[in-house]
Amino acid sequence: MTSTDFYRIRRLPPYVFAEVNAMKAAARARGEDIIDLGMGNPDGAPPAHVIEKLAEVARNPRAHRYSASKGIVGLRRAQAAYYERRFGVSLDPDNEVIVTLGSKEGLANLAQAITAPGDVVLAPNPSYPIHTFGFIIAGAAIRSIPAAPGPGFFEALDRAVRFTVPQPKVLVIGYPSNPTAYTVDLGFYEKIVDFARENDLWVISDLAYAEIYFGDTPTPSILQVPGAKEVAVEFTSMSKTYSMAGWRMGFAVGNPHLVGALGRVKSYLDYGAFTPIQAAATAALNGPQDIIDFNRQLYKSRRDCLVDSFGRAGWEIPPPAASMFAWAPIPEAWRPLGAMEFAKRLLAEAGVAVAPGVGFGEEGEGYVRIALVENEHRIRQAARGVKAFLARGE
Numbered sequence: 001m002t003s004t005d006f007y008r009i010r011r012l013p014p015y016v017f018a019e020v021n022a023m024k025a026a027a028r029a030r031g032e033d034i035i036d037l038g039m040g041n042p043d044g045a046p047p048a049h050v051i052e053k054l055a056e057v058a059r060n061p062r063a064h065r066y067s068a069s070k071g072i073v074g075l076r077r078a079q080a081a082y083y084e085r086r087f088g089v090s091l092d093p094d095n096e097v098i099v100t101l102g103s104k105e106g107l108a109n110l111a112q113a114i115t116a117p118g119d120v121v122l123a124p125n126p127s128y129p130i131h132t133f134g135f136i137i138a139g140a141a142i143r144s145i146p147a148a149p150g151p152g153f154f155e156a157l158d159r160a161v162r163f164t165v166p167q168p169k170v171l172v173i174g175y176p177s178n179p180t181a182y183t184v185d186l187g188f189y190e191k192i193v194d195f196a197r198e199n200d201l202w203v204i205s206d207l208a209y210a211e212i213y214f215g216d217t218p219t220p221s222i223l224q225v226p227g228a229k230e231v232a233v234e235f236t237s238m239s240k241t242y243s244m245a246g247w248r249m250g251f252a253v254g255n256p257h258l259v260g261a262l263g264r265v266k267s268y269l270d271y272g273a274f275t276p277i278q279a280a281a282t283a284a285l286n287g288p289q290d291i292i293d294f295n296r297q298l299y300k301s302r303r304d305c306l307v308d309s310f311g312r313a314g315w316e317i318p319p320p321a322a323s324m325f326a327w328a329p330i331p332e333a334w335r336p337l338g339a340m341e342f343a344k345r346l347l348a349e350a351g352v353a354v355a356p357g358v359g360f361g362e363e364g365e366g367y368v369r370i371a372l373v374e375n376e377h378r379i380r381q382a383a384r385g386v387k388a389f390l391a392r393g394e
Helices: 018-029 048-058 073-087 101-112 128-139 152-162 186-199 256-268 276-286 290-312 332-339 339-350 377-394
Strands: 099-101 119-123 143-145 170-172 202-206 232-237 252-255 325-327 367-371
Touching: 048 276, 073 252, 099 101, 099 128, 101 119, 101 128, 101 202, 101 232, 101 252, 119 128, 119 152, 128 170, 143 152, 143 232, 143 377, 152 186, 170 186, 186 202, 202 256, 232 256, 232 276, 252 256, 252 377, 290 325, 332 339, 339 367, 339 377
Parallel strands: 119 143, 119 170, 170 202, 202 232
Antiparallel strands: 099 252, 232 252, 325 367
């Protein structure tokens, strides 16, 4: 018997990024300098007062016991306070807020909680892999909808509902989106809530990049729409906002039935995050918020550097309006290679790692995702490698 004999493993295709990751590891083992713009792994650190709170609580012998699966009370209250001041949304910390081990874990466990084998889930293509594979692992079937929130979005959504059997029960959205960096306004969410009510859909909104926007208008939350809590739950993460990716700290907020279902499943699976991490996350949410503006400006500066330096190298990249990613069309002469082969060639010949777009769904073919996780000096260095690579041609 092998791993491919297991039902859920059979439903998972080979990990698209594995080949590029293996090439990257091998190149580094040979001593090569690889500029890694592939994984969205922040290179910064949280504020000093957050780290100090972690250490302070960790010194308490009682802090090393099991924690609370749904999150400590203070942290749930801090997240509710964040939603109140940022979005003007009131949340009940006891029934409408739950702490997750990063938004990825929360999304996957919510899929387990609310999905039966054979259920149909509507998810964008391309999108962050857990938006689809969390439900595939739970036994659902995925019907793709466009990731772009343009004029055809609701037409496609309507067709998906009218012509899918059985009737879809869940709609997954995420804006600012990963990998495409698409953004939406509150009017879009109003239409989503109306559509969900009319078609008996649960809505899962992924707002992991809520604070990384580059225009003058802050990113909205679906929960700002009156009545949204009747149909929607929203995931947020402290990973990028507070440079706490490795801490694995996120939240699900909104509809109490969905939050309760997630809490029920989590109660069987984990005892919650390490208490000192939760205490430090509380300090991050309740304390000075300078880190948010700092990170927003940091990613904007890196975005501008990437667009400028890669453009001068011969690779025109549309500037993303939000998130920590650029969704870059493969240069025209190289498009016949496809996203995977192009990413491998870029790594091998330019020393630059990017994520092939097909890793986010078949609609990602023709693109690569570039993460803004290196400083501007390294981005310019990457651009020099790209320029030499493009000049050599195929």
